[in-house]
Amino acid sequence: MARERLTSQQLEEGLATLDGWQVSEDKLFRQLEFKDFVAAFGFMTRVALIAQSMDHHPDWTNVYNRVAIHLHTHDSGGITKRDLELAARIDGLLRG
Amino acid sequence: MARERLTSQQLEEGLATLDGWQVSEDKLFRQLEFKDFVAAFGFMTRVALIAQSMDHHPDWTNVYNRVAIHLHTHDSGGITKRDLELAARIDGLLRG
Numbered sequence A, B: 001m002a003r004e005r006l007t008s009q010q011l012e013e014g015l016a017t018l019d020g021w022q023v024s025e026d027k028l029f030r031q032l033e034f035k036d037f038v039a040a041f042g043f044m045t046r047v048a049l050i051a052q053s054m055d056h057h058p059d060w061t062n063v064y065n066r067v068a069i070h071l072h073t074h075d076s077g078g079i080t081k082r083d084l085e086l087a088a089r090i091d092g093l094l095r096g
Helices: A008-016 A037-054 A081-095 B008-016 B037-054 B081-095
Strands: A022-024 A027-033 A059-063 A066-071 B022-024 B027-033 B059-063 B066-071
Touching (some): A027 A081, A037 A081, A037 B037, B008 B022, B027 B081, B037 B059, B037 B081
Antiparallel strands (some): A022 A027, B027 B066, B059 B066
C-alpha cells in the first residue's frame, strides 16, 4: 500500500498538508536555501538519519547553501505515501 | 593565483595526478558508487568537513549509493588550483 503510486486526488490532498513542495516529473520537489554551507549540510545530515531510518532516501543536490530535494519511489515509478511521509518529516525539521 | 582559471596544460597536468576525474562543462567531475546510502553519505560527510575547512565547496548530487561531484571555482568561471586540491583530498579519502 505504502509503495503504490498515489492517485491525482491523493497527491493533491497530500500536497495540501506540506510546506512548499511541488510536483515535477512525477517527483515531489522542494528547493531550500540556508545561511551557508554548514547550515545546508547540517540539514542534510538530519535528513539522512531520518531517510535511513525509513529506508527511503531522497535524490538531492547541494550547491553551497542550496539543497534541492526530489522524492519518489523507484519501485512504483512515481510518488507514494512514503514520499509524502518523508516530505512531512523534512518539513518538521525545517519548522524546528 | 589559486583562484585563477587553469590553462589547458595546467589542467591536463593536474588531471594526470588524480584518480578518475574528468572535465565536463568547465568543471572537474567524478562519479562514485558505494555499497549503500550509509557508505555514500558517510563519504559526503567527510568531504563536507574538508570542503568547509578549505572554504571551497563541491556541487554534488546523491542518489542512494551514488554521488556525483562537480568542482569549479565560481569567481573564475572555471577550474582552478583549489579544485585540483579538493579533488586530490577527495581521492585521498577514497584511498582510505
